[in-house]
Amino acid sequence: MMNDSFVHLISLGTIIVSMLIFGTFLLLSFNIKTWLEDWGHSLTMAVYLEDDISLTNKDHIAAFLKSVPSAKIKRFISKDDAYRDLKIALGPHSDILEGLPNNPLPASFEVILDIHEANIDGFKKFQKKLESYKGIEEVQFSEDWSRRFEGMMNVVRYIGFTIGGCFCLCVLFIITNTIKLTLYSRSKEIEIMKLVGATDYFIRVPILIEGLIQGCLGGLLAILALYCGYLLLVTKKISFLSLAVLEFQFLPYEYWLSIFVISVILGLIGSMIAVGRFVNL
């Protein structure tokens, strides 16, 4: 016969391992999401100027760009700079430029954009305002691009929710079955309680409380283990791929709190399902 505390350890272990996997997934996806946002942050926008722009208009545009906190002028590219850059880029084929009567390339401001999901709307306003300035030939910041960015974040989020949901169902299944295991080891005890006149409720409540405690304990230990793993990863500065360049963050409290809550709920529902079939013999 299986020892009672051993069976309890199995179901506690199941909860911890499942929540640890879930937490790792959350931690990675949270960081990937942050990196994606940072990647958006470092995108540049080109503001092409008309060839005959007046100096005052150019200064106005520069002043406007400087006044917007989420935009930063990286550099001003004059017509000559642009020509030289293109020539370098073309390399051995640069002789095709020789045939042109004059420099066809416009001067431009290269602007670093601080794009976050939250300020996409602000950006569209910013873009409109910019286009209203005189002397601008074209702003290469397409709405398509922002849509794609927004869409991508949504896709990442939906994939996360779907995987997370499936995962929770699997974990629920596993937890239910391990709790059933603990009940099998106590089936004699449960039977005797019924013979003595215990109601289902009387038998069920302690088991549900046990599931609740296991969920709490499992959640806490999983979060603790996750944090230890995170510290190990950060302090050892594991530099595979380019990950070291990117900053690795621990989950903000809403995330690990939700791990805890999910763990408690899984423990409770798991024991509910397990006990449901068991008590109604």
Added chain:
Amino acid sequence: MIQLFHINKNFGGKPAILDLNLKIRAGEFVFVTGPSGAGKTTLLRLIFGSDIPDSGQILINGINLSRINRSKLTFLRRKIGFIFQDFRLLPKKTVFDNVALALEVVGERANNIKKSTRQTLKLVGLAEKEKAFPLQLSGGEQQRVAIARAIVKKPLILLADEPTGNLDPILTQDIMVLFRSIHLKGTTVVIATHNQELMNNTALRKIPLQKGNIIDC
């Protein structure tokens, strides 16, 4: 009052109870006798509702067992004390907690539980063993814990399956005196036994079972 009408119970095709009709009046004290395998335990389990007859009707205080749901059966069982032949004690609970369980499940108040449990353990001569665990006890002591658990709730009906099988003659007499005193307080007592000595010099009714039915003596 306990009434059985044309009860049949088979185990794997073999009849354990065969077309049994029986009436035990409220407040009666009866013995169910018969050789091993006669169906004594099965009869008690049928009355207790832990076995379901293949056919026939059982009425306990006018309640038809086949017509009530599980929760009603639970409440009916609380009025019945059952002393199991194999004791059915919880090995992880102390003697005290095993006996107290019968009161806990009905939601008795804590200080009442304590008082009644102590009193009953004293009655069966186990006051000193209340902190022991069942497996630390002798067979006779375990049997008395089982008796204490059945009578602690002052049941209307006491079903005792071979309640003195592990007791020496003196303890057997003590327990019989205890059953008689419970009976005098109004409890219906049904004792299944093949111990002839138990029934010596009593004028109490005997129900002799053989092969699942009552034989005429």
